Amino acid sequence: METRTILKVVVIFMLFTSDAISQNRITELNAYWNDVKEVVEAGDVVGYGATFHEDGILVSDIGKICYSLQEALKKWEDGLVKTNKGLTQVNLNFRFSERTGDITTAFEKGIFRYELLDESGKRTERFVHFDALLTKKNGKWQIMLEHQKLPATKVEWLALSEL
Numbered sequence: 001m002e003t004r005t006i007l008k009v010v011v012i013f014m015l016f017t018s019d020a021i022s023q024n025r026i027t028e029l030n031a032y033w034n035d036v037k038e039v040v041e042a043g044d045v046v047g048y049g050a051t052f053h054e055d056g057i058l059v060s061d062i063g064k065i066c067y068s069l070q071e072a073l074k075k076w077e078d079g080l081v082k083t084n085k086g087l088t089q090v091n092l093n094f095r096f097s098e099r100t101g102d103i104t105t106a107f108e109k110g111i112f113r114y115e116l117l118d119e120s121g122k123r124t125e126r127f128v129h130f131d132a133l134l135t136k137k138n139g140k141w142q143i144m145l146e147h148q149k150l151p152a153t154k155v156e157w158l159a160l161s162e163l
Contacts, residue, residue: 028136036051042083048080052070058071091114094111111127113126127157131145
């Protein structure tokens with residue numbers, strides 16, 4: 001009888017510990033995505049690059065491309081610099097449909113919303129399905145793989161919860 005009680009306590013402890021670890025990971029990842037939002041909206045090239053793992057990869061279904069995130073950053077740099085100088089304005093948000101992982105790995109599926117007010121005053125809004133594979137290295141989350149998929153609709157966006 002005592003063994004059963006001990007086993008029950010151990011199982012309950014494991015369930016609570018697992019849930020606490022999962023909740024902590026989500027909290028940390030929300031902070032990561034908020035950091036990405038802040039540096040992109042500020043046009044901070046160096047800050048944005050720091051959110052990438054050194055071996056990170058970008059895959060884009062829309063552009064039919066695959067290359068390093070460092071190479072992608074070079075391509076995005078002009079737009080980030082314009083934002084930093086106040087020539088353009090960016091609003092970036094993330095919502096998720098799936099968030100799995102453990103204390104050092106994460107796989108997240110969702111939609112990002114990218115709104116741009118360009119130099120001529122034209123406003124564009126894009127919704128893009130994406131997958132992200134992240135790793136926690138030296139206590140810091142970094143993206144290993146960003147897979148930008150096909151465009152999403154505003155209805156799909158609204159169906160997901162905010163961070």
